Amino acid sequence: MRRRAALAGLLLLTGCASGPSLETQGEVTEAPGDSKHLTIGSAGFTESDLLATMYGLLLNEAGYKTSMLTVANRELYEPALESGQIDVVAEYAATFADWLNAKTNGADASAVGSPDLKATMTALRKLATPRGLTVLDPGRAVDQNAFAVTGEYARQHDLKTLSDLGRSGLEVRLAAGDECVQRPYCEPGLRKTYGIDVTGVDPKGVGTTQAKRAVQNGQDQMVLTTTTDATLDEFGLVLLADDKHLQNADYIVPVVNRSRAGSKGVTGALDRLNDVLTTSDLASMNQQVDSWRRLPEDVGRTYLEDKGLLK
Numbered sequence: 001m002r003r004r005a006a007l008a009g010l011l012l013l014t015g016c017a018s019g020p021s022l023e024t025q026g027e028v029t030e031a032p033g034d035s036k037h038l039t040i041g042s043a044g045f046t047e048s049d050l051l052a053t054m055y056g057l058l059l060n061e062a063g064y065k066t067s068m069l070t071v072a073n074r075e076l077y078e079p080a081l082e083s084g085q086i087d088v089v090a091e092y093a094a095t096f097a098d099w100l101n102a103k104t105n106g107a108d109a110s111a112v113g114s115p116d117l118k119a120t121m122t123a124l125r126k127l128a129t130p131r132g133l134t135v136l137d138p139g140r141a142v143d144q145n146a147f148a149v150t151g152e153y154a155r156q157h158d159l160k161t162l163s164d165l166g167r168s169g170l171e172v173r174l175a176a177g178d179e180c181v182q183r184p185y186c187e188p189g190l191r192k193t194y195g196i197d198v199t200g201v202d203p204k205g206v207g208t209t210q211a212k213r214a215v216q217n218g219q220d221q222m223v224l225t226t227t228t229d230a231t232l233d234e235f236g237l238v239l240l241a242d243d244k245h246l247q248n249a250d251y252i253v254p255v256v257n258r259s260r261a262g263s264k265g266v267t268g269a270l271d272r273l274n275d276v277l278t279t280s281d282l283a284s285m286n287q288q289v290d291s292w293r294r295l296p297e298d299v300g301r302t303y304l305e306d307k308g309l310l311k
Contacts, residue, residue, distance in 0.1 A: 032134070032262025037065045041081065041089035044072030046289045046296065047143065047228060047282065051090035053300040054273055055254065059088075061310055062269035074099060082131050087261040088270070093117065093138055094248035096255070097124035100131070117249040124253075134258045136267055138251035139274030141282045145185055145206075145247045146227045147174075148237040150215060161243040165222075166194035175211035176224035178203035186224060189246045212237060227279050230287035252277075276307045 038059060042052035049070075056066040069086060071077035078099070080086040094113030097120055101112045104127055112123035117138065128135050147162060154160070157168050165172065172190075180186035180201045190196040204211035207225035212235040214220040223237065232238065254270045256262055285303060288294045304310040 033257075033259040034263035034265055035087065035260040036063070037067075038087040038261055038266070039085065040066055040068045041077050041086035042068055042070045043074070043077065043089075044070045046230075046286050048090060049296040050282070050285050050289065050300050051252065053296050054304060055088055055090065055270060057301060057304055057310060058269045058273060059266065062265055064266070064269075078103075081133060081255065081257055084257045084260045086257070088254060088256050088266070091135075091253055091255045092143060092250040093124055093135075093253050094120050094144075094250045096253070097127060100124070100127040113248045113250075115245040115247060115249055117251060120249045121253075128255065132258050134256050134262045136254040136256065136270055137274060138249075138253045139277050140251075141228075141277045141279045142249070142251045143226055143228045143279070143282070144242075144250040146225055146229070146239050146242065147190075147222050148212075148215070148225055148229070148232055148239050149222050150236050151238045152236070153221065154238050154240070159240060161241040162190070162194045162196065162246070163243050165240060166190075166196045169197065170221070171197050171199045172222050173200050173202055173220045174198055174222050174224065175202045175204045175214045175220040177206045180224060185247055193244050193246045228283040228286055230283055230290045233287075234291070252282075272309050273304075276309070 040052045040056045040059075042048045052068050056068055059066050071080060071086070077086055077089060081089055098111050098113040101109050101123070112127070113120050121135070121138065125135050149159065149165075157164075157170060159165050159168065174180065174187065174190075176186060178201070180203075182188065187198050187201055190198055202211070202214060202220050204214055207223070207229055209231075211220075211223045212225070212231070215223045215237060216235045222240075225232070225239075227239065254274075256266060281303070285299050288299045289296055301310065
């Protein structure tokens, strides 16, 4: 797989996009395309690089030639996906649904992403189809907001879930982004859904080293991070299960340009990864890149070979 790591040649001429015309928006008016030369998009962070690499390797195995293009901004790569300058990208179901919804219906539109995966996928596909995009089935891996405490704290108070923490009556100072005080998935949701006594938010960011150290050192009791955080072990932290599903269904979904990559060949190749990739697998691969300094290409290839997906 050839790698192109810059924006050279990416002409984001949205007026020339190849999606359906206004007269046919919402309809599928032509057969899905099957270009044999496909560009895989990456958003430029470790997890996105890993997914793009594995997509490319699987498509190569299925007889396609691929290259990879890094575009670190959704405002740029999504129009490129519509126009066919990027053919395939890994997205997050609820986040992408809300992003397309805001683009289609305005920034003040009510959110369509939710903890309900089926409802989220229905909304996402309804928004994607008029733009010439096909959203493939979600896999088993999900990268969503999550909350972690120290392993010692969890053992001391017998905590495995956020419900356990709520029932404990413990006062909790939370290390998170400053927006946590108003976001429904964060402080308000922890109070309403789980009855957790959040005494304050320490604005150290989402999953940052500073935030994790604050919990490790006992300054705070819990940190907002993600389910595929690769460095929790380094800080002695463990996730508490979101057992009442406060967080949105940010399952990983491949999104393709229908006119170039909507074929059964592409779908079949990418579905093979969906069948095996788990959240813990992805967290482990992130750790190998971020902590062990292995290359995404090497980590992705080893994983696919170990799972019998590459010869």
